[in-house]
Amino acid sequence: MSRSHYITRYVHIDGQSIYVDGGLLYRGDHMGTDFLNEAYKGIGLDYPKFYKMDPLSRLAILATEALLTGRKLTQEYSPEDIAIIASCAHSSLDTDLRYQQSVATAPSPSLFVYTLPNVMIGEVCIRQGIKGENTCFVSESFDPPFQADYVNGLLGEGRAEVCISGRADYLRGEMNAFFMLVEKNPASLGEHNSQTTKQLYDRQWKN
Numbered sequence: 750m751s752r753s754h755y756i757t758r759y760v761h762i763d764g765q766s767i768y769v770d771g772g773l774l775y776r777g778d779h780m781g782t783d784f785l786n787e788a789y790k791g792i793g794l795d796y797p798k799f800y801k802m803d804p805l806s807r808l809a810i811l812a813t814e815a816l817l818t819g820r821k822l823t824q825e826y827s828p829e830d831i832a833i834i835a836s837c838a839h840s841s842l843d844t845d846l847r848y849q850q851s852v853a854t855a856p857s858p859s860l861f862v863y864t865l866p867n868v869m870i871g872e873v874c875i876r877q878g879i880k881g882e883n884t885c886f887v888s889e890s891f892d893p894p895f896q897a898d899y900v901n902g903l904l905g906e907g908r909a910e911v912c913i914s915g916r917a918d919y920l921r922g923e924m925n926a927f928f929m930l931v932e933k934n935p936a937s938l939g940e941h942n943s944q945t946t947k948q949l950y951d952r953q954w955k956n
Contacts, residue, residue, distance in 0.1 A: 754904045755937035759915075759949050760816040762808065762926040767792065767815050770938065771952065774815055781922030785811065792818075802872055803844045803860070805837070805919040809869040810876055812926040813913060817877070822911060828880035832909035833870055834900055835928075836886040839920045840866040869917060881909050891916050891927070891950055894943040900931055901941060916950075 760769050765784055767775040775791045777784045785807045789799055794814055799807055813833075822831050841864050851857040867885040874883055882903060886896075896914060903909040915928030927950050931941045939945045 752901075752905050753935070754901055754931050754933055754941040755935055756929045756939055756941050756945060756949070757932050757934055757937045758816055759927070759929040759938065760812055761928075761950075761952075762788075762812055762815075762924065764924050767811065769815055769818065774818075781924075782807075785924075796876060803841070803868070804924070805841065805844070805866070805917060806869040806872040808919050808924050808926050809835070809873050809917045812915070812917060812928045813873050813877060816913065816928050816930055823878040826910050828878050830881055830910035831877070831879045831913075832881040832900075832903055832911070833873055833879055833883045833913040834886075834896065834903070835870055835884075835914070836888050836891065836896065836916045837866050837869075837918045838887070838889055839918055840887045841868070842920055873913070879913075893946040893950065897941060897943040897946050904931065904933065 758770060760767065764780055765777050766773060767788060775788055777787050777791065779787060782804050785804060788811055792811070792815060796810070799810060802810065844860055844864055851860055866887055870883045870885045873879065900912045900914045903912060910933070912931045913928055914931055915926070917926040918924065929946070929949065
């Protein structure tokens, strides 16, 4: 029996545009948090909590929402069988800096709750109803071999049936996000491995 796993969809956000499977889904007129907020409306997202989140969480929510357009994973899989594995470069530094500034006057509880990078994963899990394994790694650059092996291990060992895998990073208005949906369905964009992952990730900078 084949142990191969497959990429069935991917999305990337480059700061002013959202692409799904290489095709343009949305292009904004602004950058930073203004882009995140206008993209929320532009893709038709209805989730009022979005505006209360830190920018990194909003970016992850937008990316996964675009990734899952037309699908509801919890109707196809048990919530416990859905995993999300992500990484980022700057952790929660953008929020950390703003929280540090607030301490000079009055510490902001609404900022403090977002001073951990894995909070973005938690927000996605809440939004999508995911109850399986969820992990956030902090690394200076994207590491396709490590992440592909980790995700394939989860699926191969039966700890998950489907996985959202990728990367999101936000600092001082600069952002990028790349997420893939990895399943056992061979009707896909290609086998999930480090080479295919790197090819799709690198492609985001060429659009």
